[in-house]
Amino acid sequence: MKRESMNEGRKSRFLASLGMTNLRPSVLVFLTVVAGAAPSLRAQVTAQRLVDSGKEPQNWMMYSGDYAGRRFSALEQINTANAGMLVPKWAYQTMAGGKFETTPLVVDGILYGTGQDNRAFALDARSGRPIWQYQRGLPADIRPCCGRVNRGLAILGDRVFLGTLDAHVIALDSKTGNVVWDVAAVDYRGGYSITLAPLAIKNLVIVGVSGGEYGIRGFIDAYDAATGERKWRFYTVPGPGEPGHETWEGESWKIGGAPAWITGTYDPATNTTFWTTGNPSPSNRGEGRAGDNLYSNSLLALEPETGKLKWYFQFSKHDEHDYDATQVPVMVDQGERRLILQANRNGFFYVVDRANGKLLFANPFAKVTWSDSKDASGAPIARKDASPTLEGNRVCPGAAGATNWMSPTYDPQTRLFYVTAREQCDVFSTAPQAYEAGHAYYGSAYFPNDDAEPFTGALRAIDPDTGKMKWEWKHPSPTWSGVLSTAGGLIFTGDAEGNFIALEAASGKALWHFQCGASVYSSPMTFAIDGKQYVAVAAGSALFTFALP
Amino acid sequence: MPPNGATQQGVGMTEEEIWQVISYIRSVQAKAPAEVVGNAAHGKDLFYGSVGCSTCHMIQGKGGRLGPDLSTTGSARSTDYLVESIRNPSRRLAQGISEAMKEFSQEYETVTVVTAEGTKFTGVVLNEDHFTLQMMDTREQLHFFERDKLRSLEKSRESLMPAYNQKMLSDKDLQDVIAYLLAVGDQ
Numbered sequence: 001m002k003r004e005s006m007n008e009g010r011k012s013r014f015l016a017s018l019g020m021t022n023l024r025p026s027v028l029v030f031l032t033v034v035a036g037a038a039p040s041l042r043a044q045v046t047a048q049r050l051v052d053s054g055k056e057p058q059n060w061m062m063y064s065g066d067y068a069g070r071r072f073s074a075l076e077q078i079n080t081a082n083a084g085m086l087v088p089k090w091a092y093q094t095m096a097g098g099k100f101e102t103t104p105l106v107v108d109g110i111l112y113g114t115g116q117d118n119r120a121f122a123l124d125a126r127s128g129r130p131i132w133q134y135q136r137g138l139p140a141d142i143r144p145c146c147g148r149v150n151r152g153l154a155i156l157g158d159r160v161f162l163g164t165l166d167a168h169v170i171a172l173d174s175k176t177g178n179v180v181w182d183v184a185a186v187d188y189r190g191g192y193s194i195t196l197a198p199l200a201i202k203n204l205v206i207v208g209v210s211g212g213e214y215g216i217r218g219f220i221d222a223y224d225a226a227t228g229e230r231k232w233r234f235y236t237v238p239g240p241g242e243p244g245h246e247t248w249e250g251e252s253w254k255i256g257g258a259p260a261w262i263t264g265t266y267d268p269a270t271n272t273t274f275w276t277t278g279n280p281s282p283s284n285r286g287e288g289r290a291g292d293n294l295y296s297n298s299l300l301a302l303e304p305e306t307g308k309l310k311w312y313f314q315f316s317k318h319d320e321h322d323y324d325a326t327q328v329p330v331m332v333d334q335g336e337r338r339l340i341l342q343a344n345r346n347g348f349f350y351v352v353d354r355a356n357g358k359l360l361f362a363n364p365f366a367k368v369t370w371s372d373s374k375d376a377s378g379a380p381i382a383r384k385d386a387s388p389t390l391e392g393n394r395v396c397p398g399a400a401g402a403t404n405w406m407s408p409t410y411d412p413q414t415r416l417f418y419v420t421a422r423e424q425c426d427v428f429s430t431a432p433q434a435y436e437a438g439h440a441y442y443g444s445a446y447f448p449n450d451d452a453e454p455f456t457g458a459l460r461a462i463d464p465d466t467g468k469m470k471w472e473w474k475h476p477s478p479t480w481s482g483v484l485s486t487a488g489g490l491i492f493t494g495d496a497e498g499n500f501i502a503l504e505a506a507s508g509k510a511l512w513h514f515q516c517g518a519s520v521y522s523s524p525m526t527f528a529i530d531g532k533q534y535v536a537v538a539a540g541s542a543l544f545t546f547a548l549p
Numbered sequence: 550m551p552p553n554g555a556t557q558q559g560v561g562m563t564e565e566e567i568w569q570v571i572s573y574i575r576s577v578q579a580k581a582p583a584e585v586v587g588n589a590a591h592g593k594d595l596f597y598g599s600v601g602c603s604t605c606h607m608i609q610g611k612g613g614r615l616g617p618d619l620s621t622t623g624s625a626r627s628t629d630y631l632v633e634s635i636r637n638p639s640r641r642l643a644q645g646i647s648e649a650m651k652e653f654s655q656e657y658e659t660v661t662v663v664t665a666e667g668t669k670f671t672g673v674v675l676n677e678d679h680f681t682l683q684m685m686d687t688r689e690q691l692h693f694f695e696r697d698k699l700r701s702l703e704k705s706r707e708s709l710m711p712a713y714n715q716k717m718l719s720d721k722d723l724q725d726v727i728a729y730l731l732a733v734g735d736q
Binding site for chain 2: 099454455474476477495496497510513515518519521540
């Protein structure tokens with residue numbers, strides 16, 4: 001007892017010197033681990049620190065906050081009792097137009113973010129003042145489908161890593177923003193771009209590409225963080241002689257799409273990285289690509305050192321509705337069960353065994369009409385008459401999906417999964433279209449459903465045990481904001497009307513909101529510095545931070 | 550992949566380019582020889598007179614404020630759309646404020662609120678979010694409310710504008726009103 005109290009006394013003095021004494025005890029335990037290795041406060045980000053990210057909740061060291069993709073923080077200074085007192089602390093303006101989709105990283109007091117047109121920046125996280133800014137000179141003829149966006153960086157060692165709209169992977173020095181290496185993943189003129197935040201595992205930087213609208217052949221790459229040398233490539237559309245190639249008709253595999261455009265997750269216990277893929281190309285015309293079209297709209301389990309496929313699970317076979325599976329595959333452990341949870345763009349919430357890719361169940365979390373039956377494994381099967389037609393066929397969810405790339409969160413305290421949902425049906429049409437390299441390739445046009453019917457959105461809390469909804473928070477219109485959960489019993493999300501909102505995780509009751517002045521197109525995060533917890537979100541062209549007064 | 554924002558139309562284009570295309574389409578639409586046989590001068594009389602359009606609609610600074618300004622509607626909308634908007638205004642509510650980056654414009658929904666003090670206001674929604682409401686009542690007074698401080702708030706997609714049937718507005722007079730809208734829109 002005496003020894004423990006002495007330790008406590010030392011901890012208190014040390015933390016007082018860091019200004020950390022007003023954090024709750026459970027956070028102190030976490031912080032003490034870091035404090036015990038005081039020199040590491042300004043040390044490099046080792047691969048082991050990334051694995052142990054839960055031990056330093058004051059930092060946010062990867063896109064989803066941890067390798068599990070939970071977007072959950074153990075910080076609890078801001079909690080249900082005081083969230084109503086949150087005030088803005090600082091804002092950083094990119095002054096760039098278009099959607100600002102970044103989730104920043106914070107490591108040891110420095111915030112690293114990205115902006116439109118491949119901006120990157122590092123800020124003093126306490127004040128918001130920039131210490132460096134970078135912007136890539138982009139060619140005039142880049143082909144991002146959906147805005148000149150970027151969702152964030154990875155960090156490893158003394159470098160941050162950026163994927164670019166012209167399909168390069170770049171390492172920047174974390175203290176200066178200087179370019180350390182710059183490699184072209186592929187020729188962007190084929191319709192390729194990179195918008196996701198890379199994922200650093202061990203000594204590798206893993207990225208996937210965007211371009212499902214352009215008839216690309218998707219892939220996932222791993223680069224040596226030290227040199228930029230490509231260590232492996234996993235084609236998400238198998239070539240001749242590879243398993244799965246038979247799921248493509250004729251030469252359609254060459255332009256089969258299946259881009260991996262959202263950051264994956266990683267299970268250190270089994271040394272497996274999980275990545276998800278998007279639609280087969282052309283997105284709205286199945287004619288000419290008969291078969292399941294592996295590995296489009298799939299969850300892939302890869303060995304990080306080699307890119308070797310361990311298993312896969314395909315959510316939407318032979319998709320004709322643009323039902324990308326590019327939602328963060330969230331790792332959750334329930335007792336002995338090791339799971340992946342995904343609320344999919346196709347409207348179903350899936351629970352998959354991450355040891356083998358076996359489906360445990362799938363339940364709708366939004367209005368679904370494309371499927372009305374399931375196979376023996378419980379996987380939803382597409383209705384034959386749900387295919388797009390020349391005249392147009394109304395199907396739910398619409399092309400933007402029941403959810404999309406905005407991050408969900410899993411809160412281990414409430415044991416609920418929270419996801420941004422969208423209620424919109426569309427009229428899908430299809431028409432023959434010749435492929436032309438680098439040109440938009442949909443095999444269709446789809447038209448929003450009758451505009452007499454308003455579209456709505458909601459934040460939904462789903463019980464992973466049952467797939468049933470526990471509560472929902474209705475948005476006046478669909479939002480592209482992701483969701484953050486914290487140990488303070490809070491959920492943070494944003495809306496299209498510009499509000500950044502704190503909700504009680506258990507009930508969905510709103511506790512606080514702030515009007516950012518423009519729609520939130522990003523997923524929020526949280527960090528702590530000098531004993532003060534901040535919550536950050538990008539909205540409009542500004543990054544906002546909030547804290548208690 | 551993600552139609553980031555609602556539509557895939559305009560893929561690979563900047564927002565500026567998309568608006569250029571929209572402007573072009575609108576300009577072509579205005580020049581298309583619409584089957585308008587109406588008398589614009591008579592339409593103007595109706596607009597500001599017996600039909601009562603100007604009670605709620607403004608053209609070139611003259612008229613009411615409750616409904617959308619119609620100064621450029623003739624150049625931005627098809628004749629079919631105009632006919633439908635007059636005969637059946639609730640079928641497709643007019644669009645109001647459009648905020649940068651927000652996917653959908655605010656619509657001219659009808660709203661009735663009762664304040665905590667018991668005062669009732671009916672009018673149109675100028676804008677709203679989860680927490681607040683900005684409205685104009687039928688007397689053209691602006692009101693800004695926090696939703697949770699209201700006793701009640703009811704919205705309806707039934708337009709405040711009457712549906713002008715044949716009895717209220719003959720086909721001929723309808724053509725005249727549309728002719729006026731098109732003539733003004735071309736100016």
